[in-house]
Amino acid sequence: MKRSITLKDIALHFNVSISTVSKALNDSHDISIALKAKIKEYARSNNYRPNPYARNLRKKDNRTIGVVIPNILNYFFAQVFSGIEKVANENGYNLISCISNESLAKEKNTIEILERGLVSGLLISLSEGTEKSGDYEHLKSFADNGIPIVMFDRVTDLVACDKVIIDDFNGAFEATTHLIRTGCKNIAIISPLDNLNIGKQRLKGYLTALEKNGLPPNPNLIIKIFEEELFEAEVRALLTRNRVDGILGLEEFSAINAMKIAMSLGYEIPEDLSIIGFTNGQLPQYVSPRITSVSQHGKFIGEQATHKLIQRIENNKEDSMEEFSTQKLKTSLVIRESTKPLNF
Amino acid sequence: MKRSITLKDIALHFNVSISTVSKALNDSHDISIALKAKIKEYARSNNYRPNPYARNLRKKDNRTIGVVIPNILNYFFAQVFSGIEKVANENGYNLISCISNESLAKEKNTIEILERGLVSGLLISLSEGTEKSGDYEHLKSFADNGIPIVMFDRVTDLVACDKVIIDDFNGAFEATTHLIRTGCKNIAIISPLDNLNIGKQRLKGYLTALEKNGLPPNPNLIIKIFEEELFEAEVRALLTRNRVDGILGLEEFSAINAMKIAMSLGYEIPEDLSIIGFTNGQLPQYVSPRITSVSQHGKFIGEQATHKLIQRIENNKEDSMEEFSTQKLKTSLVIRESTKPLNF
DNA sequence: CTGAAAGCGCTAACAT
């Protein structure tokens, strides 16, 4: 690597001390306006950039945020990531990003690397493996170091930190209520997320909606998928052995794939069967019929989480210990063609 | 941040010097086996991790790769990214990632930040703004620093570095040839990518396929889209004012959206109109009819580019100047329902 | 085999 210009070089050029240059560049009031101007001008035209490693060695302020995401091929997380990137960039932060690939081991490994001062804050959505195992020691230890964490979407009560989540309970509650209002009586729920807290919350929202409307829950209509390969068989069985006139899919693919299966079995959508899916990505808008979806506003979640983290990082310095907060974002139901119209 | 254990702490504990500990941990032959074992054991059990900033200040080896991607919401780039992440992780490299958002200004800014020694290598796919402007100074300057660059997918001849691309010409050539073989005579091409080199290559492949099969090119069937808002109007005009029996869409959305428009105009797919699209994401498999696609093997591109970069980084040290290479990956045509069967 | 010392580039007391 070609040697790049340092404070020393500038100091030599002006025949002043290194600290003078440092202060000038940091716009200190100590330095005369004239000198500051000259030094800054010279620095700019010589394309001076402080060495980030040297700076971080001194200050515990490296303007870098660690991001851990379970799976970037998931459109929701890609949306969140784009929100994170936007806000980080606006505030002059870099991102070190890792994909945990839904694995506890990889998540732990990643966190350990970041822990040694590589980042001044962490944004994380828990991997499925982590939630399943219930092992949060790596995160607790990270938080103990005093580096702020903001969890988003997939969070746990067992780690004390700020959180940004969607109202999973209400999202499912509203979706189920919508199905009921449009005339569905036998509503199934398909959950590939039962290892995750968000999956459990959504299930509760579904059950509560049924209850409030006087519909008894039917265990045969509650399908938990733990292995992707079993999806087709389970849904096929659901649709052939039971009377079903509504389906709530807890993530993007469960709704879409269930719809494909139902159509292949001769169901008319939405006349015979209404479908709503969580996550409003590209897919639900492109299939036909277009699928009514619970929108999770992924980009906004990313933006909010990053704002909170940066605020926490910058306040941390001033030692004003603020209480941890959990921001719960509303979902919205985007009504399309896979559900019947409301009948007043 | 809680103070984490340093070489000094270990040295104090064993009453030896810091340099002894450093050497022991680096497995130097200078240190006695016994001492090394004790020190290593102590370090491990106290969870010692070298401070990455301090280390990098000394050595120009930071095991960090910069990644610049035009748009993470694009499924192809998400795939590439997952390939990059996998290989980087396997080799113990961290990723600093940035999204250029198709903007030259943002790309420049990003590169400048990374330039000052933050990363020991760069993976980049050019933003549309950059290709359009033809301004590659930021990349040339980056390369001049001696930090290796590997460009993928969207590359330019004007910067000397390693490249990993797909065979865009042949991908389009084969797709067009397939349309011709299945009986299409009036094949249109829809290109929202004409600002990009890959778009131009694909157009050439299309034209060459027509020529080789004795079909004269028709300028009315060559649609270049420079503003997304105009897409619908242009395609609608294409389909109403001309006889068209085949469409080649140069990226995912152009094929899908064109198909929607054609269907709304009463075209039967593939009987009246055959469609092939570049990029094999989720969408082409989920719409109906499912769309025949040119698969670009995004994850593989990411893996290959990262392998090459790491190899370059590690060889750089040994100063063995190897020639820059361009690896051109084959595309493959995934045949689905939007094209007619081959008639033998 | 082990240690002392210098220095990477920068910041921040503490002089002057």
Add this chain to the structure above:
DNA sequence: ATGTTAGCGCTTTCAG
């Protein structure tokens, strides 16, 4: 208003 100095944590000669 400017300079001196010490030191962040680590590696690396060079001496013992």
